[in-house]
Amino acid sequence: MGPPRVVKPPPFRYHDPGTLEEAVALGASLDNAKFLAGGQSLMPMLNMRYVLPDHVIDLNRIPDLSHIGEAAGRLVIGAMTRQRDIERSDLLHRHCPLMRKALMQVGHPQTRNRGTIGGSLCHLDPAAELPAVLAALDATIHVAGPDGARDIPMTGFPAFYMTPAIGHDEIVSAVSFTPWPAGHKSAFVEFARRPGDFAIVGVAALLDFGTDGTVNRAGIVLAGVGPAPVRCTAAEERLTRRMPDPDGIRSAALTCADLEAMEDVHASPSYRRHLAVELTSRALRSALAGPGAGSLV
Amino acid sequence: MTDNHELPDTRSVVLVVNGERREIDVETRMTLADCLRHKLGKTGTHLGCEHGVCGACTVLVNGHSARSCLMLAVQANDAEITTVEGIASGDGEWHPLQQAFHEHHALQCGFCTAGILTSMVEFLGENPDPAEDEVREALSGNICRCTGYQGIVRAVLDAAGRLRARNGAISP
Ligand code: FES
Numbered sequence: 366m367g368p369p370r371v372v373k374p375p376p377f378r379y380h381d382p383g384t385l386e387e388a389v390a391l392g393a394s395l396d397n398a399k400f401l402a403g404g405q406s407l408m409p410m411l412n413m414r415y416v417l418p419d420h421v422i423d424l425n426r427i428p429d430l431s432h433i434g435e436a437a438g439r440l441v442i443g444a445m446t447r448q449r450d451i452e453r454s455d456l457l458h459r460h461c462p463l464m465r466k467a468l469m470q471v472g473h474p475q476t477r478n479r480g481t482i483g484g485s486l487c488h489l490d491p492a493a494e495l496p497a498v499l500a501a502l503d504a505t506i507h508v509a510g511p512d513g514a515r516d517i518p519m520t521g522f523p524a525f526y527m528t529p530a531i532g533h534d535e536i537v538s539a540v541s542f543t544p545w546p547a548g549h550k551s552a553f554v555e556f557a558r559r560p561g562d563f564a565i566v567g568v569a570a571l572l573d574f575g576t577d578g579t580v581n582r583a584g585i586v587l588a589g590v591g592p593a594p595v596r597c598t599a600a601e602e603r604l605t606r607r608m609p610d611p612d613g614i615r616s617a618a619l620t621c622a623d624l625e626a627m628e629d630v631h632a633s634p635s636y637r638r639h640l641a642v643e644l645t646s647r648a649l650r651s652a653l654a655g656p657g658a659g660s661l662v
Numbered sequence: 663m664t665d666n667h668e669l670p671d672t673r674s675v676v677l678v679v680n681g682e683r684r685e686i687d688v689e690t691r692m693t694l695a696d697c698l699r700h701k702l703g704k705t706g707t708h709l710g711c712e713h714g715v716c717g718a719c720t721v722l723v724n725g726h727s728a729r730s731c732l733m734l735a736v737q738a739n740d741a742e743i744t745t746v747e748g749i750a751s752g753d754g755e756w757h758p759l760q761q762a763f764h765e766h767h768a769l770q771c772g773f774c775t776a777g778i779l780t781s782m783v784e785f786l787g788e789n790p791d792p793a794e795d796e797v798r799e800a801l802s803g804n805i806c807r808c809t810g811y812q813g814i815v816r817a818v819l820d821a822a823g824r825l826r827a828r829n830g831a832i833s834p
C-alpha cells in the first residue's frame with residue numbers, strides 16, 4: 366500500500382530541531398533547505414510547487430524563539446512569536462500601539478494564529494505591514510548563523526525584491542527596537558481591495574511632540590510603493606518643528622507624490638503615488654485623533 | 663535534486679481528533695487537511711484553494727483556528743484537533759452555532775460552512791457578546807460564494823445569544 370496520491374507539496378525531508386543551534390547546524394549542512402516559520406507564505410508556495418526544497422527545517426519546535434519582553438529600554442520580540450500573540454501583548458500595545466494597529470490588518474485571525482513576525486519579515490512581501498512597521502521603528506534584526514550571531518539594522522535588511530540580506534543558512538532569531546517616547550501617537554492605514562488582502566499601499570505613521578505641541582520627530586514609512594519599505598524623509602521634515610495642523614499635514618502628505626513607485630498587475634505607479642499622498646494624510650489625521658502611548662519604565 | 667526523494671519521508675504521529683487519540687504514519691509533506699480527509703476520514707473539512715485564502719479548511723488546533731491546508735500533519739503531532747465533526751455535543755445535539763445556521767439559512771451549498779463554524783467556535787469563545795461589525799471582521803477570513811453573508815452574520819449573533827443564555831450563570 367503506497368501513500369495516498371493526494372499530496373501537494375513536493376518531496377522533501379523534514380527536520381524539526383528543538384534548538385536554534387541545531388537549526389543553524391542543519392541549515393549549514395543541508396543543500397537546498399528552506400526554513401519553515403508560521404507557514405502562511407511558504408506552505409502556499411509548497412502546495413503550488415513554486416519552491417522545490419530538498420529539505421524543510423521547521424522552526425516551530427524551538428520554544429526559545431517565541432517571546433515578547435523588555436530589555437535595557439528596548440522591546441524584544443522572538444522571531445517565531447505568533448502575530449496573534451503580538452497583537453494581544455499588553456506590553457507592546459502600551460508602548461508601541463502601532464504594532465497592534467498594523468497587525469489588525471495582517472491577513473485574518475486564522476492566519477495570524479500561525480503566522481510569525483520573523484516569517485513575515487523574511488518573506489519580505491513589498492506590501493506586507495510588519496516590515497514597514499519595523500522600518501518605521503528603526504528596528505534591529507537579530508540573526509543567528511554558522512559564524513555566530515549578528516545584528517542588522519532594518520534599513521539594511523532588504524537586499525532586493527522579496528529577499529532579505531541574510532545567508533541561506535542564517536536564521537532571524539528576534540527583532541528589537543527602542544519604543545518612541547511616552548505620549549507619542551501612531552497609526553497604520555492601508556488600502557487593499559478586500560480587508561485582509563495584501564495592501565496596494567500602506568502607511569505607518571509615528572509622531573512625537575514637544576511640550577508646546579509641535580512635532581519633535583516624525584516617522585513615515587510606506588509599504589507597497591517600492592520593493593522594500595520606503596521612508597518618506599521629505600514628509601518627516603515637513604512635519605517636524607511645527608504644529609501638526611491641517612496645512613502641515615497636507616504639505617507633508619503631498620511630498621509622497623514625488624516617491625518612485627512600482628508597477629504591477631494591481632496598480633500603476635501614478636495610482637500608487639495618489640494612494641501614498643491620500644493614505645499618509647489619513648494616517649497622520651488618525652494618529653493625531655488617537656490617544657498617546659504609555660511610557661516604558 | 664538528490665536521492666532524498668527515493669523513499670517517502672514518513673513519521674508516526676499522534677493526533678487527538680475530536681477527543682479521539684489516533685496514532686498514524688504520515689508522509690511528512692502531507693498537509694493536515696489531507697491527513698484529516700484521506701487518512702482519518704474527516705471529510706467535513708473542505709479544501710477550496712489550498713493556499714490559505716478561502717478558509718474552507720479551517721480547523722481548531724489546540725483551540726486556535728488555523729488553515730489546515732497550511733500546516734503539515736507532522737506539525738500537529740501531539741495536538742488536539744477539532745474539526746466540524748467534533749463541535750456538536752457527544753449525544754448528537756447540535757452546537758448552538760449549527761442550530762442558528764440552520765434556522766437563519768446561513769448556508770446554501772455548505773462548502774464554506776465547516777470552516778466558518780470552527781472559526782466562529784473560537785471567536786465566540788473569546789468574544790461572547792460581539793457587535794455586528796466584530797462578527798463581520800471575524801468572518802473576513804472565510805469566503806462564501808452562495809449566501810451573501812447576511813444570514814451568516816445573523817446566525818452568529820443569534821448563536822452568541824444562545825451561548826450566553828446557556829452559560830448564563832457564569833457570564834457577567
Ligand atoms: S483550502 Fe485552506 S484556506 Fe482555502
Ligand code: FES
Nearest residue numbers: 770772806807808
Ligand atoms: S454556502 Fe456555498 S460557499 Fe458558503
